[in-house]
Ligand SMILES: NC(=O)C1=CN([C@@H]2O[C@H](COP(=O)(O)OP(=O)(O)OC[C@H]3O[C@@H](n4cnc5c(N)ncnc54)[C@H](O)[C@@H]3O)[C@@H](O)[C@H]2O)C=CC1
């Protein structure tokens with residue numbers, strides 16, 4: 397049982413975790429901290445948090461668990477603010493979409509107390525943000541990746557893993573480096589590609605006509621272009637090196653397809669489509 401859970405950033409991700417833990421009967425009192433007073437008032441109204449704190453520093457006094465669910469660019473300042481006020485046995489975890497930058501920020505802010513910080517990333521979410529989008533079942537059947545540090549005691553890692561399992565998630569572990577390399581390819585690049593396509597079309601003089609006729613393929617490819625701009629700015633910059641590598645690989649693949657198309661190479665095009673179609677169906681036949 398968590399006696400006092402502090403959620404810094406009560407939006408889609410932090411709010412959903414609070415709702416899930418409450419539903420699982422794992423938490424007694426939830427304190428929310430954030431930038432927007434209106435959002436926090438809504439969080440109280442929705443039963444996501446019990447109390448609004450004026451600052452992260454004030455909130456963490458007496459806490460036994462702190463979840464950081466702010467955009468990754470905001471993590472360093474939050475970690476610096478809470479560091480001097482964390483009770484001795486209080487664990488801190490995060491939900492940031494990138495891990496090496498958040499770990500570096502924790503290392504700088506917590507120094508000797510680094511063992512209390514267990515980095516994490518729920519692989520569940522949506523293009524919607526804010527506490528109004530939070531759902532108790534967001535993590536049901538989804539994966540959470542923890543990237544434990546050498547400084548973490550096994551019991552600390554297990555406590556955070558148990559927290560996510562109580563939310564309905566399966567928990568995996570890998571290094572922060574492996575995490576950022578993998579998610580650059582399967583999450584960060586697709587978001588960039590979707591933003592780019594929609595931005596290109598939206599900037600055209602006949603944009604309304606294009607959008608009027610766009611069908612389900614366009615909808616599926618671009619749903620995530622409606623995602624939170626500030627959050628994705630932070631993710632792209634935090635994972636810049638890996639993302640640049642993935643962008644180069646994707647551009648090279650597009651260049652290859654462009655060459656085949658320009659030459660009218662039907663067999664070459666079909667071979668690529670064949671490989672991709674089979675891989676996509678093997679990955680997830682039902683979606
Ligand atoms: N949206 C998604 O699908 C997923 C997001 N994440 C990560 O979770 C974190 C939160 O994302 P969401 O919940 O989607 O965003 P959100 O926008 O719904 O919630 C973030 C909350 O943090 C608050 N906030 C922003 N800067 C702050 C600051 N400096 N101090 C205090 N509060 C601040 C905002 O007011 C907002 O209430 C991000 O690090 C994101 O990368 C991880 C997995 C999925």
Ligand SMILES: O=C(O)C(=O)Cc1ccc(O)cc1
Pocket residue numbers: 492493518519520521522523583620
């Ligand atoms: O909207 C979607 O489908 C997503 O891809 C959600 C998402 C966004 C960011 C993450 O770090 C993890 C999952």
